[in-house]
Amino acid sequence: MSELDPVTLAVIESGLIQVCNEMDLAFVRAAFSPVISETLDRSDGIYAAGDGALIAQGELGLPIFVGTMQDSTAAVIARAKEIREGDIFIVNDPYMGGTHLMDVRFVMPYFHGGKLFAWLANTGHWPDIGGMVPGGFSANATEVEQEGLRLPPVKLFKAGVLDEEILAIILSNIRIAGQRIGDIQAQAAALHVGARRLGALIGRYGAATVEAAIAELRRRAARQMRACITTIPDGIYRGRAIVDSDGVVNEPLVIEMTITKRDGDLYFDMAGTSPPCQGPMNSVIATTRSSIYLAIKHVFPEVPINAGTFEPLHIKDPVGTFLYAEYPRPVSGCAAEVSQRIAEAVFDALALAIPERLFAAPAGTSGNLALGGHDPKRNRSYVMYVISGGGYGGSMSLDGLSNGCSTIGISKTTPIEVFEQRYPVLFEEYALREGSCGTGRQRGGFGVRYRLRLREGSARASMVMDHGRVGPNGAAGGATGAVTTIQIEQRGEVYRPAHLSKDQGIELEAGDAITVETPGGGGFGDPFARDPALIEQDIRRGYYTPADAAERFGVVLAEDRVDVVGSALLRRNGRATG
């Protein structure tokens, strides 16, 4: 069948996505690391045989990997020799379409009738990849070798058989290697599950029809994205975002984003952005591009994802900036933090163009905190990861969500009960961070405050977060959300990291504690225009204090109810003077 009707097209489209969803599911259920099984830090997709262009991605996968897996698959294609059925390449090289070293990709050729039809690939975040700090989030590495083991595309499975020699090299270079084999098998099993389903789809509709459908879906996605872009008025829009520091030099890094909209296309230029940095806040180009892709997808979520979705987006390589990292620049902060700042710069620019579709900035930090230590009671070493969410930005219609996940991820937090079962720690608090919202007509959501104390043994902590210097931006007159704060209690002494949101090599003994407060989302619109009834409700819930309501929203209460006259006066005077 060569003629493609819209119905067959829709059937094949959902068939391809289901292939990926089933890979996502198998990976999570079989995985050992909580970072995959609980936080879902992984992604699965199908990529074109010739150039690695995205064909379909699972709906449950991490958004940041959307763009980067195209590039890493292309890197495999460029290097691969004698590809055989059952081969699985492993690669984590950031400069070959990567993110940070902990994101390890498996890439498997899929053959149909003896011919390479497509690639199946997935990314899983490994809990450790070697390097100078447990967990891999070094805050002050200055070259990639310090960050961990770097793997160019090599065949970990050859014609279906695990290469024990390559495996031995990998396991000799990472911490807590014992359980990694289970994760490796889970990651490979997911690809095999995908191959089985893709085979069934092709068997049903024929390879030629599926190929024709893939091409047509790509054309349609591009067309739909252009239809969305057309709703933006022609013009030049500028946005900005700030990274606290690179972890080594305590100076802010600035992202300047200029978006030009012409016809159905968008042109991105990052001229004026800070130069490459010494510390690990550099971003490789695959991550930079992917961050822009996913920012646009957040603005136009209704457009399906394949390579066509990104065709109308033209990104000028930001050569000479920290968003175009070249070997051996360290990059451990790029996937989790810098990517979110890039997305925020895009939101910041577009909020000027189409405020009705935008939102104020979300918390925008993954809140990575890693603890590597030894548990004397169980006599075993561990690497524990904590991620945390923050408030989302307000929008034209809604307040921001509290404790939303990172912009670039959809990963969940690990339950406190699971942490305490596995690691010698005690959480003393896990709470909504009152008052952290950016004020606005629609306020931002709230961040989180938690305190965790080491109960036994000793450990080393490292953390790579952001938004410690400047909170998430407000939009349309809304205020910024609260900044990240970290407080470390060491043998009774309390201090805050010099770099505000980044630190490493923190030696903890039993009884020491770390308290983290994550950002609130930016507010949207004039806070003095917020409905007083909503402010009354916010105060009843203890979201912020009556003093806050007066100072930041211009509303006063009398006996827990809005004082209508007093508030009106305050709002008028506040505006006149402010």
Add this chain to the structure above:
Amino acid sequence: MTEGSIIGVDIGGTFTDLVVLDASGALRIAKVPTTPENRAEGVLSALEAGGVALGEVASISHGTTATTNAIIERKIARVGLITTQGFRDVLELGRRTRPKPYGLIGSFEPLIPRELRLEVPERMAADGSVITPLDESAVRAAIDRLRALGCEALVIHFLHSYRNPMHERRAAEIAAAMWPEGYITAGHEISSEFREYERGVAASVNAAVQPILDRYVGRLQSGLEARGFARDLLIMQGNGGSIAARQVVRHAINTVMSGPASGVMAAAAIARATGLERIITYDMGGTSTDVGLVEGGVPAVSTELELEYAMPVHVPMVDVHSIGAGGGSIAWIDRAGLLRVGPESAGAMPGPIAYGKGGTRPTITDANLVLGRLDPARLLAVKAPPSREAIAERLEAALGRTLGLDGDATASAIIRIANDRMAGAIRMISLARGHDPRDFTLLAFGGAGPLHAVALARELSIPRVLIPARPGLTNALGCAIADLRHDFVTTLNAPLASLDDTRLRAVLTEQITAGRAAIARDNVAVESVEFRFAADMQFDGQTHILTVALPSTEAGVDSLHAAFAIAYRERFAVELQGIGVNLVALKTAAIGRRAAPPLHALAGDGSASTLDGALVATRPVWFDGGWREAPIYERTKLPVNAVFEGPALVLQFDATSVIEPGNRVRRDTLGNLIVEVAP
């Protein structure tokens, strides 16, 4: 116990259905409009319409959507929370997610607002040892405060209570003396899961619907008593078993998914009676489609259902996957120019175009009508339907012009897209879990299921379709025949190697004792009490579990090891050696078996002596791109063992079955239609 009729009642969005199976084997049915304001009224009037003399009734079982709807529409009780100091926001913060992978605008409201969530000093460690003792005076003060704030129900939810429930128990004791209505839920009683958010949500759901369910079943029970019914009303639970109304209120959460579960249980009973080992249940109604999978006559039960965004309901429930595709689902064109169907539904008002009540947007029902599969004159509760041609014109105008299709081809495309979505749901419960659809029979019911089943089976390579005698009343039937069921879970969360056989058997024996007691309290005659055992296991280091069925209480450490290895290989196609195995929980389902239902009563009299005697007309029907003249048979007249081939339509009061060309159909002795699907 004296013989008497057994009654099943199912409340749907539009109709309340009643099935009465008399001791003599006779069947009576009734269909009355649902009364959304007070659903008990609809039930009572259905009983009246069915001419039921309540004094002679052995049991009344009832599937309800009252609790599910209460949660979804947030018409819930005012609930207060008492929790571990430092953690009152767990229920608001959730697991740090967002409603959809893309798009950063969304909202979430916890079931218990923040001002009603209070903390008290207490803390357990993960190993169950006490770090901070419970401050009992703080508990009393919190209760006073929540009473003053007007709370009707109370949740007590402490960290690590699945490991050591001592503090939760003590706080509940204190509350019992101070909370006259008794609506008190302690987290560990509802779920023993070791995830504080999931366990806390389960407890909140329970508390939020408890007063509502209590009042509802109270009204119904007293209404029945006033009419002479002296026994306990039975309520269907999401786990597929029923339980006495007096007992259900304590674990109100178990009635979430009560509605879909009844259909799956009826399907399983029909499959057992027909000798089918493996079926996929396919229940398509007006707004949604529910699919489930039954192996060995026993429906799969899952503890991982998510009711809506950030609303996990992790208690045992029949594993049903629901999607928004029903007869009323609306077809539309997206911005990429692709045809989509659902999830938006035209509902009962205005309903499909075919209802003639002002509906203008094409639905699946309209497409079926244009293709000759439904007869406008026989739609239930429709007085003046537009003509087939008028509807076809409307389809062409609304969708066909954009797609380059005429009205007939548009209708055909809507059916294909809808079938594809439903096929996707079936793949998720079969293929996605490692089952091959070719090993299954598709058991199709609900008002719309038999219209689509044969085409769906072909799409999925399912070789056989079974359409039961009363497709549109299958859910009510499921209520009538459901066994009693109580689930027990004991969390061990320990390396399997550290346990011994005696310990494992002691746990299961305790669960058996509790099960027998619970069934005795239901106060309903049962033929036997059976127990089913299972173990939740994982490799050391994993957080997800794999549930493995155990043949008996004789299970030991070695046999658990072996059973886990086999199940793991089947699911993930890998074998892992040298990694320890953890036993997370042991589970027992206590099942009170009730008398086998007289399914033959449903079959109809088969009054015609030959196939031709059941033939009522012929009509052009669209199949695979062309019109075919199809014979139309009256279902109740089909003689036993009648055999015929598609194309054909089979009509009955509650559904229409479409037999695609080339497929052979047989009517069996139970009145089922069995369709062998041509590849």
